[in-house]
Amino acid sequence: MLGRRVARRVLAVDHHLAVVPDQLRYRGTFGALATGLLATTVVNAGGANGLFYGNAKLLAIQAVAVAAVLTYSFVVTYGLLKALDKFMGLRVSREDEMMGLDLSEHGEAGYNW
Numbered sequence: 001m002l003g004r005r006v007a008r009r010v011l012a013v014d015h016h017l018a019v020v021p022d023q024l025r026y027r028g029t030f031g032a033l034a035t036g037l038l039a040t041t042v043v044n045a046g047g048a049n050g051l052f053y054g055n056a057k058l059l060a061i062q063a064v065a066v067a068a069v070l071t072y073s074f075v076v077t078y079g080l081l082k083a084l085d086k087f088m089g090l091r092v093s094r095e096d097e098m099m100g101l102d103l104s105e106h107g108e109a110g111y112n113w
Contacts, residue, residue: 028066028069029066029070032062032065032066032069033059033062033063033066035050035058035062036050036051036058036059036060036061036062036063037050037051037052037059038050038052039053039055039058040052040053041053092104092105
């Protein structure tokens with residue numbers, strides 16, 4: 001939870017679910033690096049041993065792969081968002097946001113209070 005808050009502040013991410021920090025921290029990155037740590041030929045004879053079984057090279061390969069994927073993802077996402085921002089904008093106006101997007105974007109009330 002603390003990592004999510006820090007990532008949102010540092011990256012200035014306006015994303016309430018904080019999916020990106022969660023995915024980077026736990027699932028994809030950890031899984032790829034854990035392969036470099038825990039892999040063993042006992043489980044997969046066609047594979048390679050990881051760091052815990054005496055092969056630091058596999059962890060290095062996994063770390064380079066993680067860095068490449070993160071770099072590629074950042075560059076492509078940044079380019080797409082810049083293009084979208086230029087042609088159609090990424091944010092609604094402050095007035096539309098305060099009124100509520102149900103009314104400003106769809107012309108109907110989402111809730112009847």
